[in-house]
């Protein structure tokens with residue numbers, strides 16, 4: 001059986017890469033698929049796979065006159081988000097996973113998952129997806145190969161990564177690559193009918209950092225199954241960055257042009273579903289300013305020979321939160337998806353064959369909701385899952401920056417850390433220096449969202465918005481950030497480091513209203529940031545950093561209660577004093593691994609607040 005199975009795809013493999021062939025053979029022998037398909041990334045392949053997925057009921061083709069070449073997918077209701085409880089960093093030494101990750105000894109995890117993988121592709125196709133994170137023209141292209149038994153994953157990976165025959169070609173016979181194995185964990189017995197969204201109630205999202213290896217089982221969803229994204233570009237990527245002196249971060253990247261024509265590049269780390277995509281595609285409301293998109297979720301950053309920090313977006317598509325997206329909040333996302341070639345997951349379907357979700361204007365009289373049920377505005381339920389997503393090619397973004405394809409990346413002027421907090425955190429504050437900025441990042445807090453399974457709205461520390469994505473000990477990660485501030489280029493120079501800012505678009509007033517209008521109006525905060533870089537904006541020197549004076553923040557033309565702006569900018573010593581025990585408890589988790597300079601920053605904050 002085994003030899004026959006393997007010959008189904010291996011004899012005619014479009015590569016002679018010995019390690020790749022050996023790995024595909026090994027996986028096929030373990031998982032016993034019916035056939036092996038080497039993905040070439042062609043249009044014909046996309047058409048064949050999406051046709052098959054429509055046939056299987058996994059996808060519904062949208063009206064081609066409204067959303068050409070686009071599809072609607074509904075997942076199993078239990079498979080809707082990342083599963084942090086089931087995500088593991090299986091480093092050889094438990095200490096290297098640190099206190100923020102789940103850990104299991106690599107051999108034990110491999111034994112357990114090998115049992116799960118045995119025969120798990122029976123009745124299915126094993127797809128081999130050669131992909132590259134970041135431009136293929138990079139000095140060292142960052143190759144990966146994902147093996148999956150899900151055609152939905154293949155279609156999504158085609159949108160989200162550079163993948164296909166040209167990547168396999170570029171790998172030659174000896175390129176290193178990240179091995180990424182995925183199965184939905186739903187073998188089919190002969191004659192057994194498939195379900196629309198195969199998955200398994202048992203899920204594991206596992207990383208073996210020393211081997212640059214990813215094993216994922218049981219989920220077909222987003223960050224659990226598109227292994228180039230969070231698993232490679234952040235968890236494995238962060239380990240590579242630690243070892244090689246760069247940073248893999250959960251950050252948007254944007255290019256900002258001022259009315260004087262000066263160009264700045266900004267990255268922003270906000271936790272999942274806290275505003276990266278929206279800021280990355282922002283349409284400024286203040287005259288003369290221009291934003292261009294470079295990335296909406298992940299940035300790889302390294303020092304250039306000139307001593308500046310450069311960022312590249314390793315991704316090729318946008319996997320954005322659907323609810324809340326419309327022409328008022330994020331017009332550029334709407335224009336991007338309007339061009340088609342997109343997958344929509346767990347949103348609602350209109351009678352015209354278009355998609356709809358909460359926040360997209362007035363609800364239609366009738367929809368099919370994300371459960372597949374009839375829905376009307378009186379249903380009293382959300383039509384779309386709060387973590388429903390659009391998956392669309394970044395090249396379709398009308399404001400994509402030309403430098404997107406530059407393997408050298410763009411030089412970063414400012415880094416924003418941001419969270420979703422109803423209280424305490426001011427709209428924007430500027431760090432005193434790099435180490436203070438790392439302190440702001442390391443103590444970042446945010447309310448949990450629907451992007452991960454679990455309770456929503458609970459405040460937790462989410463350092464650099466990377467809590468679920470740091471592939472090693474978070475104490476060492478803070479140390480790596482501190483070390484990066486010493487300059488990685490040939491001409492280390494602190495003055496060339498990006499300035500760090502901490503933002504919060506989500507502060508609320510007494511009536512529960514957002515104090516700041518957000519979205520396009522965030523351009524006003526970007527303007528203040530730029531004016532700080534240029535040394536010409538006023539700020540108050542507060543206990544937590546430099547905060548705009550109310551006059552320094554441009555609110556011209558905004559219909560806002562001035563009291564709300566003052567409240568959004570407020571640094572309330574009592575609220576901050578309440579943070580101190582939480583930060584102390586958080587830092588204590590890391591024991592000896594926490595860089596001493598961060599304790600010193602906490603002491604300095606306490607002194608400024610007058611706390612013992």
Ligand code: GTP
Nearest residue numbers: 272273274275276277278321323324451505518519
């Ligand atoms: P991931 O893709 O999960 O990493 O999320 P993200 O950080 O890219 O968040 P995204 O931009 O998709 O926004 C998430 C949610 O926050 C959406 O429902 C947005 O409508 C909402 N949102 C984004 N920016 C703002 C803002 O400035 N103010 C307010 N009030 N809501 C915002």
Ligand code: SPV
Nearest residue numbers: 082222223230272297451
């Ligand atoms: C996130 O949760 O930060 C996302 C979505 O960007 S996922 O790809 O599922 O990780």
Ligand code: MN
Nearest residue numbers: 271272273297
């Ligand atoms: Mn994200």
